[in-house]
Amino acid sequence: MILFVWVLSLFGFQAEQQDTVRLQEIEVSAPIFKTFGLGKKQLNWDETALENYQSRSLSELLQEKSPLFIRQYGPGMLASPNFRGTSAGHTAIFWNGIPINSPSLGQSDLSIIPLAAPDRIDLIFGSDGALLGNEALGGSILLQSQANFQESPTASISQEVGSFGQSATAFQAGFSGEKLAFQTKIYSQKAENDYTFRDLSLPGTPEKTQTHSAFSQKGIQQDIAWKINPSQRLSTSFWYHLADREIQPPMGSDTQDTQEDQSFRLSLEYLKFWDKSRLEVRSGWVRDDQLFNQSFNQNSSFFLSGDWEGDIGKDWKIRLGTRGSHIQGNLSTYSATDQRLETYQFIRFSGLKNINLSLNLRQLLVEQKWQPLLPSLGMDWILNPTFSLKASIARGLKVPTLNDRFWEPGGNPELLPEESWQGETGLKWKKGSFHSELTFFAMDVENWIIWMPKGAIWSPENIRRVRNTGIEWAGGTEFALGSTGIKIDLAYNYTKAINRSNSKESPTFWNKQLPYTPVHQAQGGVELIQDGYSIRLSSQYIGQRATTLDHSRIMDPYSLYQLHLNYKKLWLGPVQVPISLRIENLFNKSYQVLYLRPMPGRSIHLNFKFQL
Amino acid sequence: MTKNLFKPFLISFLAASLFACSESEPERPLGEYEQGILIMNEGAFGVNDGEVFHLNTNTGELKSNVFELENGRPFAGLLQDMILEEERLYLVANTGKVEIVDARDFKSIGSVTGDLDISRSLTVNSGKLFISDYGPYAPDFSTPDSYVAVVNTQNGVLVSKKIPVSRKPEDMIASGKYVLVASSEEGKVEIIDAQTEEIFKTINVEGRPMKFFEANGSIFLYSITSEEVIFYSFHLDNFTLATTNYYPIINATGKIAVSPEGVAYMLTSSGWPDYQDGIAKLALFGPEIDLNWYTGSGFYGIGYDPIAQEIYVSNSNGFQGNGSVTILDKEGTEIRNFEVGRGPSGFLFR
Numbered sequence: 002m003i004l005f006v007w008v009l010s011l012f013g014f015q016a017e018q019q020d021t022v023r024l025q026e027i028e029v030s031a032p033i034f035k036t037f038g039l040g041k042k043q044l045n046w047d048e049t050a051l052e053n054y055q056s057r058s059l060s061e062l063l064q065e066k067s068p069l070f071i072r073q074y075g076p077g078m079l080a081s082p083n084f085r086g087t088s089a090g091h092t093a094i095f096w097n098g099i100p101i102n103s104p105s106l107g108q109s110d111l112s113i114i115p116l117a118a119p120d121r122i123d124l125i126f127g128s129d130g131a132l133l134g135n136e137a138l139g140g141s142i143l144l145q146s147q148a149n150f151q152e153s154p155t156a157s158i159s160q161e162v163g164s165f166g167q168s169a170t171a172f173q174a175g176f177s178g179e180k181l182a183f184q185t186k187i188y189s190q191k192a193e194n195d196y197t198f199r200d201l202s203l204p205g206t207p208e209k210t211q212t213h214s215a216f217s218q219k220g221i222q223q224d225i226a227w228k229i230n231p232s233q234r235l236s237t238s239f240w241y242h243l244a245d246r247e248i249q250p251p252m253g254s255d256t257q258d259t260q261e262d263q264s265f266r267l268s269l270e271y272l273k274f275w276d277k278s279r280l281e282v283r284s285g286w287v288r289d290d291q292l293f294n295q296s297f298n299q300n301s302s303f304f305l306s307g308d309w310e311g312d313i314g315k316d317w318k319i320r321l322g323t324r325g326s327h328i329q330g331n332l333s334t335y336s337a338t339d340q341r342l343e344t345y346q347f348i349r350f351s352g353l354k355n356i357n358l359s360l361n362l363r364q365l366l367v368e369q370k371w372q373p374l375l376p377s378l379g380m381d382w383i384l385n386p387t388f389s390l391k392a393s394i395a396r397g398l399k400v401p402t403l404n405d406r407f408w409e410p411g412g413n414p415e416l417l418p419e420e421s422w423q424g425e426t427g428l429k430w431k432k433g434s435f436h437s438e439l440t441f442f443a444m445d446v447e448n449w450i451i452w453m454p455k456g457a458i459w460s461p462e463n464i465r466r467v468r469n470t471g472i473e474w475a476g477g478t479e480f481a482l483g484s485t486g487i488k489i490d491l492a493y494n495y496t497k498a499i500n501r502s503n504s505k506e507s508p509t510f511w512n513k514q515l516p517y518t519p520v521h522q523a524q525g526g527v528e529l530i531q532d533g534y535s536i537r538l539s540s541q542y543i544g545q546r547a548t549t550l551d552h553s554r555i556m557d558p559y560s561l562y563q564l565h566l567n568y569k570k571l572w573l574g575p576v577q578v579p580i581s582l583r584i585e586n587l588f589n590k591s592y593q594v595l596y597l598r599p600m601p602g603r604s605i606h607l608n609f610k611f612q613l
Numbered sequence: 614m615t616k617n618l619f620k621p622f623l624i625s626f627l628a629a630s631l632f633a634c635s636e637s638e639p640e641r642p643l644g645e646y647e648q649g650i651l652i653m654n655e656g657a658f659g660v661n662d663g664e665v666f667h668l669n670t671n672t673g674e675l676k677s678n679v680f681e682l683e684n685g686r687p688f689a690g691l692l693q694d695m696i697l698e699e700e701r702l703y704l705v706a707n708t709g710k711v712e713i714v715d716a717r718d719f720k721s722i723g724s725v726t727g728d729l730d731i732s733r734s735l736t737v738n739s740g741k742l743f744i745s746d747y748g749p750y751a752p753d754f755s756t757p758d759s760y761v762a763v764v765n766t767q768n769g770v771l772v773s774k775k776i777p778v779s780r781k782p783e784d785m786i787a788s789g790k791y792v793l794v795a796s797s798e799e800g801k802v803e804i805i806d807a808q809t810e811e812i813f814k815t816i817n818v819e820g821r822p823m824k825f826f827e828a829n830g831s832i833f834l835y836s837i838t839s840e841e842v843i844f845y846s847f848h849l850d851n852f853t854l855a856t857t858n859y860y861p862i863i864n865a866t867g868k869i870a871v872s873p874e875g876v877a878y879m880l881t882s883s884g885w886p887d888y889q890d891g892i893a894k895l896a897l898f899g900p901e902i903d904l905n906w907y908t909g910s911g912f913y914g915i916g917y918d919p920i921a922q923e924i925y926v927s928n929s930n931g932f933q934g935n936g937s938v939t940i941l942d943k944e945g946t947e948i949r950n951f952e953v954g955r956g957p958s959g960f961l962f963r
Contacts, residue, residue: 516934
C-alpha cells in the first residue's frame with residue numbers, strides 16, 4: 002500500500018515537480034546533541050558514508066568503522082555493543098528520537114538493524130542521561146531517517162550476491178513536491194552462512210560446514226513529510242522489520258534453536274517555528290515480537306513528548322521538554338506495565354569568546370518513584386584555528402529492565418537503577434588536510450546488575466562497581482597525488498574496565514578487566530580515488546579478551562582486513578550503475594570474537610546498483 | 614562393573630595390592646593423573662567451557678584445563694559426569710557427546726560425538742557403553758523422548774541403539790549383566806539387560822531418584838523430595854526393593870558424597886529467594902543425623918576423599934568466572950580453599 006502511494010506520488014507529481022520553483026527548506030536547527038551535547042566525543046555517518054553498507058547491518062558498520070567492540074555470536078547472530086567497556090544494556094539506541102531498545106531486555110541486537118533503513122547514524126560517546134535519558138551510560142546510537150524536500154526524485158535498486166549464500170536487495174525511492182516529501186525503502190537480506198570452520202570440539206579438529214546459522218531479514222520503511230506552511234511541518238516514519246534466524250550453536254553443541262523477530266516502529270513529529278523559538282511535539286510507538294522456538298515475547302511502548310526551544314538574547318539557548326512513556330511487556334513468564342514521566346531542561350551559553358557551555362538536567366519518574374537527578378555540564382573551547390578543547394562531566398542512569406524486575410521466577414522488584422558518573426576531555430587538532438582528536442575519559446558505574454544463580458533460579462542483583470578509563474585517538478588526512486585522491490584514517494583505543502571490590506563476588510574477580518573487553522583496539526584504512534574508481538583497504542585490530550572475570554582464559558587478538566573496490570561512472574542511458582566488489586576477511590583469518598563461536602573466513606560480495 | 618563415589622579408591626587399592634603381591638611383574642610408572650583428585654568443572658551454559666582440573670595430593674600442584682592441555686583442543690562442552698572404568702575415563706557432556714581419555718595420561722582414545730542430545734551419565738557393561746540421555750527438548754521444554762544410548766565398543770564412536778526410558782534419566786549403575794537407570798522425573802528405576810538391550814524390569818520409587826552408590830556390599834539409591842530424602846537398597850538377585858529409609862532433610866539438591874563407612878553428606882538449598890545452602894550429614898548404618906552440618910551459599914558440588922577423610926565442597930561463584938573448592942575435615946572445619954574451574958560440580962578421588 003505504501004509503495005502504491007509512493008508510485009502514485011512519483012508519477013502524479015512528476016510533471017509538476019519539474020516546473021516548480023523550489024521553496025527554501027524550512028530552517029531546522031541542529032539536533033539536540035549538536036547544540037547541547039558539548040564536550041562529548043561524537044561520530045556520524047551520513048547517507049553518502051552509508052552508501053557502501055546498505056546491504057549490511059549496524060553491527061558490521063560499527064565493527065569496521067567505530068571504536069566500539071561488538072560482541073558477536075556469529076555472522077547475523079546476536080551482536081551487542083560494548084561502549085567504553087560498559088555492557089550491551091548501557092547503550093541507548095534511538096530511531097527518529099524514539100528509544101528502540103527492548104524494554105524487557107534493555108538492549109538491542111545490532112545484527113537486526115539493517116543499514117538499508119537509516120539515512121544517518123550518530124554515535125554519542127559516554128554517559129549523558131541528562132541529554133539522552135535512560136540507558137545512556139556507555140554511549141548512545143541515534144538512527145535517523147526522513148523524507149527530504151528540495152531533492153530531485155531519486156530511485157535506486159541494488160542487488161548484492163556474496164559468498165556463503167549471501168544476497169541482499171534494496172530499493173529506495175524519494176520524491177518531494179512543494180508540500181509533501183516521500184521516501185520509501187524496501188530491503189531483503191539473507192545468508193546461508195554455510196562457511197567452513199575447524200571444529201575444535203571433535204577429535205582431530207576436522208573441518209566442518211556450519212549448518213544451522215542461516216538468516217533472512219526483510220523490511221520496509223516509509224518516510225513522509227508535510228510542509229503545512231512555512232512555519233509548520235509534520236513528518237512521520239514507519240518501519241517494519243522481520244528477521245528469521247537459525248541460532249548458531251557454539252562448537253560442541255548441536256542445538257537447533259530458531260528465532261523470529263518482528264518490529265513495528267512508528268514516529269510522528271510536529272514542528273512549529275517562530276523567529277527565535279520552536280515547538281516540537283513527538284510521538285512514537287514501537288512493538289517488538291519475538292518468537293524463540295515456541296516461546297513468544299512481546300513488548301510495546303508508546304511515547305509522547307513536547308519540547309520548546311528558544312534563544313534568550315544572543316548568548317543563551319534554552320530547551321524545555323517533557324516526555325511520557327507507557328510500556329507494556331507480555332513475556333512468556335509474566336506481563337507487566339511501566340509508566341514513566343521525565344522532564345528535562347537544556348541550556349547553552351555562548352557569551353564567552355570562543356567558548357560554548359552547556360548545562361543539562363533531567364528528572365525521571367518511573368512508576369511514581371523519583372529517580373536520581375541527572376545533570377551534565379559540557380564545554381567546547383576553540384583555542385585557536387588549529388586546536389579546540391572539549392570537556393564534560395555527566396551522569397547516566399539505567400532503570401532495571403522489565404525482565405530484571407518481573408521475570409518469573411527470579412525477577413527482583415527491589416533493584417536499584419544502575420548509575421554512572423563520567424568525565425571526559427579531548428583535544429581536537431586540524432591543520433590543512435590533517436586532523437586528529439584525542440579523548441580521555443573516566444567513568445564509575447555503580448549498582449551494575451548481574452544475574453546470579455540462587456539454586457536453580459537465577460535472579461538479578463545490584464552487584465558490581467566498575468571503573469572505566471580510557472584514551473581514544475582518531476586521525477587522518479586527505480590529499481591528492483596527481484589525479485589520485487588519497488584518504489587515510491587511523492584510530493586507536495585504550496580501554497580499562499576494572500571490576501572493583503564488592504561484597505557479593507569472589508575476591509578473585511576483583512580489580513580485573515571485565516570479560517570480553519579488549520584493552521587495545523585499533524583500526525585504519527587507506528583509500529585511493531581516481532576517475533570514478535576507488536579502492537579502499539581497511540583493517541581492525543582487536544586485542545586480547547578474557548572470557549571470564551578471573552581471566553582464566555584469554556582469547557587471542559586478531560586483525561581483520563577488508564578490500565572495497567568501487568566504480569561509479571558506469572551509465573546505462575540515464576541510469577547510473579555503481580558497481581562494488583567487497584572482500585571481507587581478506588587474508589582468510591580463522592578467528593572467534595566469542596569463545597567457541599567460529600566466524601567466517603574470506604568472503605567475496607559483488608554489488609550492482611541501478612540509480613536514477 | 615559398578616560405579617560409585619569411592620570405587621576409584623577401591624580400584625587404586627586393588628591395583629596397589631596387585632602390584633605389591635606380584636614381584637615378577639615389571640613396575641609401571643604411575644601416570645600423571647593416576648594419583649590425586651580430578652575436579653569436574655561443568656562450565657557455563659552457552660559457553661561450553663567445561664574442563665577437568667587435577668590436584669596432585671602429593672605435591673599440592675593444581676593443574677588446570679587438563680583435557681585441553683593433554684589433547685591440544687578444548688573440551689568444548691558442558692561436563693556433566695566423569696566415570697572411571699578400567700583405566701578409561703569417560704567425560705560425559707550434556708551438550709551431547711562423550712570424550713574418552715586414558716585415565717593415566719588423559720590422552721584421547723575415543724569419543725561418541727553423534728546421535729546424542731542431553732547426555733547425563735554413563736556406565737559400562739558387557740563391553741558396551743550405556744549413556745543416559747534426556748533426549749531432545751520438546752517445544753515446552755519437556756523431555757518425552759528420553760533414552761539410554763548403547764555404544765558397542767568401550768572406545769566409543771557410534772550409537773547403535775536407543776532404549777526408550779522414563780523422563781530425565783540420571784545416574785546408572787551396573788550389576789551383573791544388568792544396568793540400573795534412575796529416571797528422575799517419573800520416579801522409576803528401570804533395569805536394562807545389557808545383553809538384550811531391553812528393559813528387563815521397572816521399579817517405582819518415591820521422589821526423584823538421583824544417584825546410585827555402593828555401601829556395605831549393597832547398591833543404594835538416593836532419591837529426593839522437597840520434604841525428605843529417601844535411601845533405597847535392592848535385592849540384586851530379583852531386583853526388588855530391600856530397604857527404604859526416610860530422613861527429614863528438606864530442600865536436598867541431589868548432590869551427595871558417601872564415605873566408605875556409610876556416612877552421607879548431602880547438599881541442600883533453600884533456593885530462591887532466600888538462597889541458604891547447606892550440607893546435611895547422616896549415618897546410613899547408625900542413628901546420627903545432622904540437618905545443618907555446614908552452611909553457606911553457592912554450593913554446587915560435593916565429594917568425599919576416602920584417603921584423607923575430608924569433604925570437598927565446591928562453589929560456583931555465580932558462574933561469573935572460576936569457582937572454588939573448600940576442604941572440610943570430619944568436624945566441618947575449613948582446612949583449605951582454592952580456585953578451580955568454572956562451575957565445579959564433582960570430584961574423582963584416586
